[in-house]
Amino acid sequence: MKPIKYMACAALLVLLSGCDHGYEGVYETRADSSNEMMSQLMSDFSGLVGSEQIVIGKDYMEHNGERTYFDDILVRESAGKQYLVFVKDGQEEVWTIVNETTLMKGNGLVNVVMERVAE
Numbered sequence: 001m002k003p004i005k006y007m008a009c010a011a012l013l014v015l016l017s018g019c020d021h022g023y024e025g026v027y028e029t030r031a032d033s034s035n036e037m038m039s040q041l042m043s044d045f046s047g048l049v050g051s052e053q054i055v056i057g058k059d060y061m062e063h064n065g066e067r068t069y070f071d072d073i074l075v076r077e078s079a080g081k082q083y084l085v086f087v088k089d090g091q092e093e094v095w096t097i098v099n100e101t102t103l104m105k106g107n108g109l110v111n112v113v114m115e116r117v118a119e
Contacts, residue, residue, distance in 0.1 A: 020058050021073050025053045027103065028112035042073055053113060061086065 029052045055062040060069045072087040075097070091092040096104045101116040 003036075020076055022100075023073075023075075023097070023103065023116075024056055024058060024119065025116045026118040027056065028052070029054060029112055029114050031110065031112060054072050075083065 009052060052063070056073070059071075060067050062068075068088075070086045070088045072085075074085050074087070076083045076085050076094075083098055084095045084103055086093040086095075095114075098104050098113070103114040105112045105114075
């Protein structure tokens with residue numbers, strides 16, 4: 001009977017280790033704002049500067065060739081909104097999930113919007 005329990009536990013561990021957060025991919029960033037005038041200014045400025053790319057993996061984020069590993073990347077739901085949470089050393093960085101291809105980080109006045117361009 002014990003071998004069956006061990007095999008069931010091992011199968012469960014393999015299944016759980018294959019789980020992902022569903023937001024892996026390559027994202028392009030752009031600045032945005034809830035303030036119309038500020039949004040226009042950022043749009044004009046970002047046209048001059050261009051956008052950057054961020055790669056989000058199962059347990060890492062890569063930006064400008066630098067890869068940062070996280071203890072966990074998970075989706076959290078709170079008050080009817082979903083958030084992508086990056087956990088490292090007990091600290092959390094939280095990004096708002098706008099839809100299945102768009103993430104946002106910021107306080108409303110100034111935001112960074114990340115749109116997935118490749119998986």
